[in-house]
Amino acid sequence: MLASHHDTGSNYLNAKKGFLSWLFTVDHKRIGVMYFVAISVFFLVGGFFAILLRAELMQERIVNATANSYMISADHYNEAFTFHGSIMVFLVIIPSIPATLGNFLLPLMIGAKDVAFPKLNLMSFHIYIVGAIFLVYTIAFGGLDTGWTFYTPYSTETSTSVVAAVFGAFILGFSSILTGLNFIVTVHKMRAPGMTWVKMPLFVWAIYATSVIQVLATPVLAVTLVLVAMERLLGIGIFDSSLGGDPILFQNFFWFYSHPAVYIMILPGFGVISELITTHSRKSIFGYKAVAISSIGIAVIGFFVWGHHMFTSGQSAFATVFFSFLTYAVAVPTAIKVFSWVATLYKGSISFTTPMCYALVFLFLFLIGGLTGIFLGAISTDVHLHNTYFVVAHFHYVMMGGTLIAWIGAIFHWWPKITGKKYSEVWGRISAVVVFLGFNLTFFPQFVMGTRGMPRRYYDYLPEYYNFHLLSTIGSFVLSIGLFMVLFIWLHSIFFGKNETSSNPWKAKSIDWTDTAVVPIEHNFEKQPISTHGPYDFDEIVKPAHSSGGH
Numbered sequence: 240m241l242a243s244h245h246d247t248g249s250n251y252l253n254a255k256k257g258f259l260s261w262l263f264t265v266d267h268k269r270i271g272v273m274y275f276v277a278i279s280v281f282f283l284v285g286g287f288f289a290i291l292l293r294a295e296l297m298q299e300r301i302v303n304a305t306a307n308s309y310m311i312s313a314d315h316y317n318e319a320f321t322f323h324g325s326i327m328v329f330l331v332i333i334p335s336i337p338a339t340l341g342n343f344l345l346p347l348m349i350g351a352k353d354v355a356f357p358k359l360n361l362m363s364f365h366i367y368i369v370g371a372i373f374l375v376y377t378i379a380f381g382g383l384d385t386g387w388t389f390y391t392p393y394s395t396e397t398s399t400s401v402v403a404a405v406f407g408a409f410i411l412g413f414s415s416i417l418t419g420l421n422f423i424v425t426v427h428k429m430r431a432p433g434m435t436w437v438k439m440p441l442f443v444w445a446i447y448a449t450s451v452i453q454v455l456a457t458p459v460l461a462v463t464l465v466l467v468a469m470e471r472l473l474g475i476g477i478f479d480s481s482l483g484g485d486p487i488l489f490q491n492f493f494w495f496y497s498h499p500a501v502y503i504m505i506l507p508g509f510g511v512i513s514e515l516i517t518t519h520s521r522k523s524i525f526g527y528k529a530v531a532i533s534s535i536g537i538a539v540i541g542f543f544v545w546g547h548h549m550f551t552s553g554q555s556a557f558a559t560v561f562f563s564f565l566t567y568a569v570a571v572p573t574a575i576k577v578f579s580w581v582a583t584l585y586k587g588s589i590s591f592t593t594p595m596c597y598a599l600v601f602l603f604l605f606l607i608g609g610l611t612g613i614f615l616g617a618i619s620t621d622v623h624l625h626n627t628y629f630v631v632a633h634f635h636y637v638m639m640g641g642t643l644i645a646w647i648g649a650i651f652h653w654w655p656k657i658t659g660k661k662y663s664e665v666w667g668r669i670s671a672v673v674v675f676l677g678f679n680l681t682f683f684p685q686f687v688m689g690t691r692g693m694p695r696r697y698y699d700y701l702p703e704y705y706n707f708h709l710l711s712t713i714g715s716f717v718l719s720i721g722l723f724m725v726l727f728i729w730l731h732s733i734f735f736g737k738n739e740t741s742s743n744p745w746k747a748k749s750i751d752w753t754d755t756a757v758v759p760i761e762h763n764f765e766k767q768p769i770s771t772h773g774p775y776d777f778d779e780i781v782k783p784a785h786s787s788g789g790h
């Protein structure tokens with residue numbers, strides 16, 4: 240029973256009962272929880288394929304091998320990395336923070352009863368599930384072997400289920416667009432009295448900037464994917480050069496969405512980190528306005544750098560220089576954030592809680608991920624590194640080391656608010672260490688072998704890369720152990736964890752903690768909250784009361 244000391248015991252979790260009361264809820268918190276469950280399941284599916292890939296790559300080169308001498312054949316290897324990539328990008332990383340925590344927290348943080356359009360919000364979730372079914376359908380029927388990027392001309396020629404997959408991604412795009420619209424209107428129209436733009440928590444700024452990109456960029460992907468399907472079904476000659484089309488046009492379209500999309504992935508992570516670092520070091524954020532505005536800066540400049548994915552695609556020299564320059568420009572607002580977090584930590588009263596540990600893991604890994612992006616943004620080095628494992632390592636450091644780690648840290652941070660339960664702090668910290676070690680062991684060797692020329696997306700390789708692949712595979716096993724620990728901590732907390740008794744165990748200052756019950760009630764607040772101070776006005780240095788739970 241989830242009860243608190245200052246309410247009647249009724250909260251959003253127990254207000255209504257039964258499976259259907261969840262499936263058709265319009266409560267933004269329940270919708271957030273449903274996304275959380277769905278995304279976690281897809282993460283397990285995507286992770287399964289990752290382990291399959293790593294297991295194959297652990298196999299030493301077989302002399303005089305045929306494609307079928309290996310654990311998985313060359314063709315199945317192509318399918319495995321396509322499933323892994325598309326599931327992780329479209330079903331996990333893009334929706335991860337916005338759909339789960341954005342939904343759960345946005346109204347709570349700005350003191351609103353719900354998002355602006357609750358029914359539309361529910362619809363976005365249902366659309367997400369339908370899109371996911373189409374994408375996952377290809378695993379069982381017809382396969383998919385194009386890579387998550389669906390590059391033409393291969394995607395218009397292969398015999399696998401490209402149409403179903405792009406249709407799935409098309410549908411998922413609508414979920415993303417509608418969620419973004421909903422959040423934009425919510426931030427503009429639903430803020431509590433007194434909550435000016437500069438009093439909004441930085442997570443809200445980040446979700447806002449993300450939503451703008453979602454609304455502006457996603458339609459381009461949708462149209463592109465429709466064109467791929469049309470090309471396959473009708474041969475209209477958009478991308479096929481024999482019909483007068485241009486396959487490079489696809490790359491321009493695709494990256495016009497997909498580079499902004501990497502900021503859809505990382506900006507919410509940035510938002511999370513600003514919350515975790517301030518709360519767990521009892522410090523106001525260093526340079527609030529700079530951090531807030533840099534999110535918008537990243538969102539805007541991020542639209543003009545897509546050509547850095549095409550340095551070697553025959554792009555003009557002028558375009559190449561132009562895109563390289565802008566790529567450096569986008570690194571500036573990113574660096575502003577990193578400096579600001581470090582300055583916030585400086586002389587803070589840091590408590591090494593599980594969320595803080597994950598925030599530190601994020602800082603370390605994202606720094607490596609971001610800095611290696613600079614090597615890729617420089618034309619002379621990218622010509623060598625493009626399509627090698629260096630790129631694979633780069634984007635895993637930013638997408639997994641960044642977004643996913645932030646997501647896990649955030650779930651730990653808001654766990655008491657979401658579930659009303661405590662979790663094991665000790666095991667939480669241990670999991671952060673195991674994930675950190677496993678992650679670096681998996682992906683750091685990939686930088687090294689990438690610089691030495693190991694190409695990406697190959698099921699086999701020359702003997703000189705064997706040691707790197709072996710290390711990487713061992714690392715992936717360690718990483719899996721760490722992630723399963725996280726899963727068990729959460730499950731253990733749900734079934735055996737002690738009830739949380741404080742409505743604000745971390746002594747945070749934002750409305751989501753200060754004005755809600757231990758577990759928020761159905762319409763969030765007993766009475767309309769009024770914003771009287773900034774989200775990081777920690778007046779006294781206090782150690783959080785929440786220290787340990789169910790161990």
Ligand code: HEM
Pocket residue numbers: 388501502504505547548566567569570573608609610611612613615616617621624625626630633634637638641642
């Ligand atoms: C912080 C500054 C960053 C810079 C300067 C940067 C730069 C680049 C460049 C130039 C490439 C193309 C490399 C090539 O294919 O040869 C690239 C690839 C990539 N980056 Fe970044 N990046 C940055 C951050 C990020 C972030 C935050 C994410 C995601 C959260 C991300 C995700 C990716 C992905 C997914 C690819 C590879 C796509 C593919 O070919 O499959 N990057 N990055």
Ligand SMILES: [Cu+2]
Pocket residue numbers: 497498501544545547548
């Ligand atoms: Cu990019």
